[in-house]
Amino acid sequence: xxxxxxxxxxxxxxxxxxxxxxxxxxxxxxxxxxxxxxxxxxxxxxxxxxxxxxxxxxxxxxxxxxxxxxxxxxxxxxxxxxxxxxxxxxxxxxxxxxxxxxxxxxxxxxxxxxxxxxxxxxxxxxxxxxxxxxxxxxxxxxxxxxxxxxxxxxxxxxxxxxxxxxxxxxxxxxxxxxxxxxxxxxxxxxxxxxxxxxxxxxxxxxxxxxxxxxxxxxxxxxxxxxxxxxxxxxxxxxxxxxxxxxxxxxxxxxxxxxxxxxxxxxxxxxxxxxxxxxxxxxxxxxxxxxxxxxxxxxxxxxxxxxxxxxxxxxxxxxxxxxxxxxxxxxxxxxxxxxxxxxxxxxxxxxxxxxxxxxxxxxxxxxxxxxxxxxxxxxxxxxxxxxxxxxxxxxxxxxxxxxxxxx
Numbered sequence: 001x002x003x004x005x006x007x008x009x010x011x012x013x014x015x016x017x018x019x020x021x022x023x024x025x026x027x028x029x030x031x032x033x034x035x036x037x038x039x040x041x042x043x044x045x046x047x048x049x050x051x052x053x054x055x056x057x058x059x060x061x062x063x064x065x066x067x068x069x070x071x072x073x074x075x076x077x078x079x080x081x082x083x084x085x086x087x088x089x090x091x092x093x094x095x096x097x098x099x100x101x102x103x104x105x106x107x108x109x110x111x112x113x114x115x116x117x118x119x120x121x122x123x124x125x126x127x128x129x130x131x132x133x134x135x136x137x138x139x140x141x142x143x144x145x146x147x148x149x150x151x152x153x154x155x156x157x158x159x160x161x162x163x164x165x166x167x168x169x170x171x172x173x174x175x176x177x178x179x180x181x182x183x184x185x186x187x188x189x190x191x192x193x194x195x196x197x198x199x200x201x202x203x204x205x206x207x208x209x210x211x212x213x214x215x216x217x218x219x220x221x222x223x224x225x226x227x228x229x230x231x232x233x234x235x236x237x238x239x240x241x242x243x244x245x246x247x248x249x250x251x252x253x254x255x256x257x258x259x260x261x262x263x264x265x266x267x268x269x270x271x272x273x274x275x276x277x278x279x280x281x282x283x284x285x286x287x288x289x290x291x292x293x294x295x296x297x298x299x300x301x302x303x304x305x306x307x308x309x310x311x312x313x314x315x316x317x318x319x320x321x322x323x324x325x326x327x328x329x330x331x332x333x334x335x336x337x338x339x340x341x342x343x344x345x346x347x348x349x350x351x352x353x354x355x356x357x358x359x360x361x362x363x364x365x366x367x368x369x370x371x372x373x374x375x376x377x378x379x380x381x382x383x384x385x386x387x388x389x390x391x392x393x394x395x396x397x398x399x400x401x402x403x404x405x406x
Contacts, residue, residue, distance in 0.1 A: 008033045008114040009145060010105050012131070015050030017170060018120045021159050022147050023057055024166050026118060030145070035061040037108050041071045041097055042186025042244070053169065063108055067100060068186055072243035075100050075322075076187050080286050081231040081341075082306065082334045083294075084314040089264050091283040092317050093188025098127055099322035102134030109142065118145040126269050130320035137323035180207060186247050188260075188280040199265055199275045210251065210279040214258035214352030221350035222257055223357075226289045228345070231338030233286065247282045254281025258352040269319040285354050289345040292356040297340045297364045306337060340364040 009026055013019045013036035026034050036054045038047050047064050054062050075096050086092055105117045117135055121127035128146055135142050153159050163170050179194030189210055195201045205213060227235035233246045241249065254260050260281030268274050294303060309330060316327045343361030347354055370380045 003030050006030045006032045006116050006143065006145070008035065008112065009116040009118050010035045010037055010109045010112070010114050012101060012105060012117070012119045013038050013050060013054065014120070015047075015053045017156070017159055017163065020053060020057070020168050020170075021153065021162050022118060022120055023054070023059070024168055025147055025151060025153075025162075026145065027058075028166075029151075032116075034059055035063065035108065035112055035114060037063040037065070037105060039101055039104060040064070040066045040068060041100065042068045042248070043184040045184075056169070061112060063104075065104060067104065068244045069242060071097065071100055071186055072247050076247065076283075077232050077243050078331060078335070079317060080283070080290055081338050082313050082330075083287060083291055083310055084317060085287065085310070086314045086318045087264070087266055089262060090266055090278065090318075091188065091262075091280045091287065092314065093185065093278060093280055093283065094183050094190055095126070095130065095318045095320075096187065096322075097185045098130035098320065099134045102131050102323075103138060105131075106135055106138040106142065109139065116143040116145055118147065120148070121146065122148040124270065124272070126318070126320065129269055130322075133320040134323050186244060186251075187283050188278050191277040192274065196275050196277060203263065203277055207277065208261065208279060211255040211261055211281055212258050217256070217258035217351045221348045222253060224253065224347050224349065226285075226345045226347065227343075228290070228293045229342050231290065231294075231335075231341040233289075247286075250282030250285045252281075253349065254285050254354075255279070257281075257349040259349060259354055260284040261352070285347065285349070288354045288356060289347060290341075292345045292359045293343050293361065294341055296343060296359050296367055297361050298337065299366065302337050306334065309333075 009030065009032050011019065011023055011026065011034055013023065015038065023034055023036065026032060036050070036059050038050045040047055051062050051064055079092065079096050084092060086095070105119075108114070109117055117131075119128070119131045121131060123146070128149075132144050132146075135144060147153075153162055160170065162168075180191040180196065181193040183190045191203070191207055196203060225237050226233050227238070232243070233241065235241060236246060236249055260279050260283065262278040262280065263275075264278075265273050265275045294306075298306075313327065313330050313334070316322070316324060316330075321327055342364050343359060345356060346358035348357045349355075368380075
């Protein structure tokens, strides 16, 4: 794109080395005004230092937004109504945060009259796709600057050298630096790089930050009860909680019981395989509990249809299509299915495991003890009816069986 046409850019800014270098690079290469946006989505870091760094680099418009409640309410909870899980294992912790950041970038661009946005995602990963697909869906005329696809700063050493040359302060942390590339939010923390680049190497125990190892978890189980209304958690152990509060508490309790560790090789949308480790204690509990309350309250065919559609829904989120018409259409159907998903689930957490030990729904349960009982059902179910049911369903099998013997 013509650099001279870029007047004002909204930068997704963390205050770290990469985005601090990007900030200066944008000023130098594009000669444009930069607005910084820093999102608090539960990463557990102090964000105010980002303001001071941005001010020191001459930034006049600085946005630092607490998006934790919006993240949990409008993104994480709707996703868990679908029981979304990518490639059978990944709970989409990074993927689901990107559409919110894209949304806020565009909102700020509209508020400030900016013509462009910029992000620090590399050209090898999924995040560049997620940010940009979301941005284009919400504002088709937006221009995107992705420095990692333009500049020749290809290593940490070159970034540090650039920072030193331009007087960009670099926070030097004492002690041994983490060898991993990490991303955290209210739903999870991820780890990539370092020894994880060899899929055969086991990560060291010191890598994990949110969870104790199952071996060191308490020797006594923890019981808890989750109350659901329309498919969402509304109370824990009888105490009303907001979505963000629920997720924070479940992370704490789950992490203390060694729940939520994951080590996978996943297929990135850009075409490569990538090995990553994840801690998602609260999400692991939420998935198990939500399926439990659905097992009691959802019609069989509705539940099965949801399960058939779920992999497609999960792939849409993973690949960056949260704002697509097909995801929004599916979400309307999923949300409609949750009208009767009300009740309480009782869980036992023990050494890395989440076990459902009870579920009830006073109004919406489809479980009929009179029919399901192994005792006398007083005529609620005529077992003789099963004979005709079986013969009708066996008809095509019997016909095929006769043909195979000819």
